[in-house]
Amino acid sequence: MVLRLSLFVVLAALAGAASASSPDAWSAFRAEVRSACLAAARAQGMTNPEVVTHPFGSQSYGIAVLREGDDKRICVFNKATKAVELT
Template identity: 50%
Template sequence: MSFHYRSAAIALLAASLFPTAVLASSDDAWEAMRADVSAKCLEAAAGSIETPQAVVDPFGSESFGLALVSGKPKGAEGRISQICVYNKQTKAVELGGELTEDMLKTPAK
C-alpha cells in the first residue's frame, strides 16, 4: 500500500467518524440544556405550584429554552400552567402568568 493511498484511506476513515463525534457531543449538549431548563423552571414554579411538572421544548428558540410547567396551584383547587422562558446565554428563567385549564382549551369549531 503506497503512502498516499494509506494517507487517503486514513483521512477518509477519520472524516467519516467526525460527524458522529460532533453529533454525539451536540446531543449531549442539548440534553444538558433541557435538564437545566427543567430544573430551573421547576424551581421557579415551586412558589406557586404544588409539585410542578415541566414539559420542555426539545430545542427552544434560537435564544431561549422553553417549558410549560403545570400542577395544582398552592392553596387552591384545579390545575394551572405557566410558560417558563430560559435565557440560553444568562441561564436566567422567567415565568409567565397562571393559565387555567379553561384558558388552555381550544374552542370547538
C-alpha cells in the same frame, strides 16, 4: 486560494454547529431548563408541577410548560444569562 479559504470557513462552521448540537448537549440543555424552571415555579408556590421542556427552544431561549392541576405556566429560560421568567 479564495475557494479553499471559503471552503475551510464553511466546513469549520458546520463542524462547530454539529458539535454544539450533539444529543448529549441537548439533553444537558433540557435538564438545565427543567431544573431552573422547577426552581422558579416552586418559588411561586407550585409544589410538584409536571414539566414539558421544548427539545431545543429558540435561538436565544429555552422554553418549558409547567402544569399542576389547573395552574399552568410558561417558563422562558435565557440561554445567555440563565435568567428564568414565568408567565
